Amino acid sequence: MRATLFLLLILLIAGCREQNKPKLGATTQAKSSTAKEKPLDVPFPVYDYAGLAPLLNQKDGKTHIINFWATWCKPCVEELPDFERTFAEQKDNNVSMTLVSLDMPSMWSKRLVPFVKENDLKGNVVILDDPKMNDWIPKIDKDWGGGIPATLIYNDNKRAFYPHGFTYEELNKELLKFTN
Amino acid sequence: MKSLLFGLCLVICTTIGAQGYKVGDVATNFSLKNVDGNMVSLSDYSQAKGFLVIFTCNTCPYSVAYEDRINALDFKFKSKGVPVIAINPNNPKTQEGDSFEAMKVRAEEKGFTFPYLIDEGQIVFPEYGAQRTPHVFLLQATAAGNLVRYIGAIDDNYQDAEQVEATFVEDAVEAMLAGREILITETKAIGCSIKV
Numbered sequence: 001m002r003a004t005l006f007l008l009l010i011l012l013i014a015g016c017r018e019q020n021k022p023k024l025g026a027t028t029q030a031k032s033s034t035a036k037e038k039p040l041d042v043p044f045p046v047y048d049y050a051g052l053a054p055l056l057n058q059k060d061g062k063t064h065i066i067n068f069w070a071t072w073c074k075p076c077v078e079e080l081p082d083f084e085r086t087f088a089e090q091k092d093n094n095v096s097m098t099l100v101s102l103d104m105p106s107m108w109s110k111r112l113v114p115f116v117k118e119n120d121l122k123g124n125v126v127i128l129d130d131p132k133m134n135d136w137i138p139k140i141d142k143d144w145g146g147g148i149p150a151t152l153i154y155n156d157n158k159r160a161f162y163p164h165g166f167t168y169e170e171l172n173k174e175l176l177k178f179t180n
Numbered sequence: 181m182k183s184l185l186f187g188l189c190l191v192i193c194t195t196i197g198a199q200g201y202k203v204g205d206v207a208t209n210f211s212l213k214n215v216d217g218n219m220v221s222l223s224d225y226s227q228a229k230g231f232l233v234i235f236t237c238n239t240c241p242y243s244v245a246y247e248d249r250i251n252a253l254d255f256k257f258k259s260k261g262v263p264v265i266a267i268n269p270n271n272p273k274t275q276e277g278d279s280f281e282a283m284k285v286r287a288e289e290k291g292f293t294f295p296y297l298i299d300e301g302q303i304v305f306p307e308y309g310a311q312r313t314p315h316v317f318l319l320q321a322t323a324a325g326n327l328v329r330y331i332g333a334i335d336d337n338y339q340d341a342e343q344v345e346a347t348f349v350e351d352a353v354e355a356m357l358a359g360r361e362i363l364i365t366e367t368k369a370i371g372c373s374i375k376v
Binding site: 072073074075102104105107131132133134135137138144145146147148 | 240241245311312332333336337338339340343346348367368369370371372373375
């Protein structure tokens with residue numbers, strides 16, 4: 001019972017947080033209203049690339065792990081526990097983690113929301129819903145072909161993009177270059 | 181030690197394999213089994229002006245989103261000498277839904293008008309450097325062989341065919357057939373990694 005209440009509270013907070021950022025989601029939603037109805041009851045922010053870009057360029061003294069994934073991507077799902085473990089160990093070391101889901105709108109409430117809940121993901125889950133991939137993929141990294149998993153790590157001074165998966169050890173090795 | 185070497189080889193081999201073709205390279209011929217049981221090679225098409233070799237599969241949501249558009253490409257360009265040849269690069273052992281039997285069912289259900297070939301042993305996709313599904317390679321038949329003219333996505337909107345603003349593949353084929361320069365020769369897209 002207590003757990004249910006707690007979960008409800010989290011959902012509520014997440015919901016409010018989403019509403020507090022109307023400008024970021026606005027472009028996507030405005031655009032989609034001309035296309036087809038999209039489920040808006042997901043407890044994560046939905047961005048197009050312009051909305052996501054600020055999260056990839058924060059100068060706040062923190063080290064940011066940005067992981068691009070989707071529930072349909074097997075290697076992504078396999079490496080998530082290693083990212084979660086690393087985040088749990090490093091978050092007090094001024095590290096933040098954002099999990100950018102590339103799941104399609106039809107999968108958001110059916111697959112993504114249950115997946116995040118079941119696996120109790122602690123990373124900040126956001127949805128990138130921008131079909132103009134050939135425009136935004138090179139903006140994230142000019143050499144990225146668009147395969148996932150892929151990860152960006154950056155802080156105020158350094159930035160590196162990894163168009164491949166990570167093991168726990170590899171991720172920590174890379175992260176150390178940013179946090180030390 | 182042996183396993184270390186094996187691991188090292190895996191890394192190196194994958195890296196080499198991942199390079200694949202660049203625009204301008206000569207693409208290899210192949211002979212792969214079609215869903216109708218016959219073997220299909222590029223050399224079977226003596227009159228072709230080119231090919232749309234598309235690596236795609238049953239199970240990737242992006243591939244599924246493009247099935248109707250791949251049929252439409254074949255309809256539009258086969259009569260102009262540029263047929264679609266679809267190849268499923270996934271290992272059916274790791275991805276059950278991509279077995280040869282499942283491919284037959286899917287081709288039947290969707291009424292594929294083009295060959296849908298299984299890359300048995302996963303030999304062909306690394307040579308081309310296909311990285312994901314769907315991944316298109318437009319080839320031009322020339323005296324020097326089949327030259328790669330375009331690599332990338334079908335268009336710029338997987339979600340909604342009606343919202344497409346740039347038809348990359350159609351533009352490339354039209355330009356190639358008209359002898360014009362292909363303006364966009366490479367595009368990027370999110371896709372499903374190929375299951376090895």
